[in-house]
Amino acid sequence: MEFTQVGKIINTHGVKGEVKIYPLTDDIYRFNKLKKVYLGKNKVKLEIENVRYHKGLVIIKFKGIDNINEIISFKDDFIYVDEEDRIKLPEDKYFIYDVIGCVVYNHEGEKIGLISDVIQSASNDVYVVKDYNLDKEYLIPAIKEFIIHIDVDNKNIIIDPIEGMIE
Numbered sequence: 001m002e003f004t005q006v007g008k009i010i011n012t013h014g015v016k017g018e019v020k021i022y023p024l025t026d027d028i029y030r031f032n033k034l035k036k037v038y039l040g041k042n043k044v045k046l047e048i049e050n051v052r053y054h055k056g057l058v059i060i061k062f063k064g065i066d067n068i069n070e071i072i073s074f075k076d077d078f079i080y081v082d083e084e085d086r087i088k089l090p091e092d093k094y095f096i097y098d099v100i101g102c103v104v105y106n107h108e109g110e111k112i113g114l115i116s117d118v119i120q121s122a123s124n125d126v127y128v129v130k131d132y133n134l135d136k137e138y139l140i141p142a143i144k145e146f147i148i149h150i151d152v153d154n155k156n157i158i159i160d161p162i163e164g165m166i167e
Contacts, residue, residue, distance in 0.1 A: 003038060003080035004095070006030070012072055017065035021058040021079060027087070029049075031058050034085055040077035042080045053087055057100070092131060096125075098152040104129045107148055112138065115157065 007021040023031070025043040031051045037044050037060075050061040053103050089095070096118045104112040104127070113131035140159055142144055148158040 002083050002086075003043060004096070005079050006037070006125065007079040009074050009077050009079065010057070011075060012068050013059050013070045016061070017067055018059055018070050019071055019074065020063045021060055023056075023058055024078075025087075028053065028056070028058060028097045030087065031060065034081065036085075038080040038082065039074050043080060044074075059159065074093075083125070083155045090159070092150075094150060094152055096120075099127065099150065099157070102150070102155045102157045104157045104159055107158060112166055113159075118142070140165065 006025050007023045009019045012018065013020050017125070021031070022033045031048075032153070034048055034051075034160045036047050046065070047063040048060055049063045051134060052059045053067060058059060062071070078091060099115050102115045104130060106112055113129040113136075115127050116130040117128040118127040127140040127142055129138040129140055130136075131138065138161075139160065145157050146165075148156050148160050
């Protein structure tokens with residue numbers, strides 16, 4: 001079963017077993033639709049009892065967890081959803097974790113590097129491409145003018161950089 005990170009437990013909230021979640025999703029209100037999630041490295045399955053929001057964070061109460069001591073061990077752990085609860089993206093849209101690790105080639109087939117990070121900005125994402133041989137980083141805007149093809153299944157991206165973008 002594949003799991004997708006949707007948040008990180010940053011702290012407990014009160015003494016009755018609630019947790020504060022930093023959302024790792026563009027749609028913070030997607031937590032309203034979730035019935036179950038998986039916590040931590042071992043993917044402990046828990047049912048959601050209540051969800052509320054405060055200052056950009058998600059506060060969740062899980063069924064059967066009624067004491068701070070029962071949940072504190074999950075502090076700094078990630079919250080996951082399974083494939084059933086994973087958001088379906090439109091065509092030509094990708095999760096950040098799908099593009100990180102992709103090998104980037106130019107349109108002539110020359111290897112540029114590996115995507116090491118994605119910078120999110122108001123206008124568009126920017127792929128950080130690391131060339132480990134030259135110890136350089138390139139910033140490639142994730143727009144159709146530069147991105148020719150993305151194949152996340154085979155972890156390949158083909159770009160058409162303008163002059164000066166890759167030096």
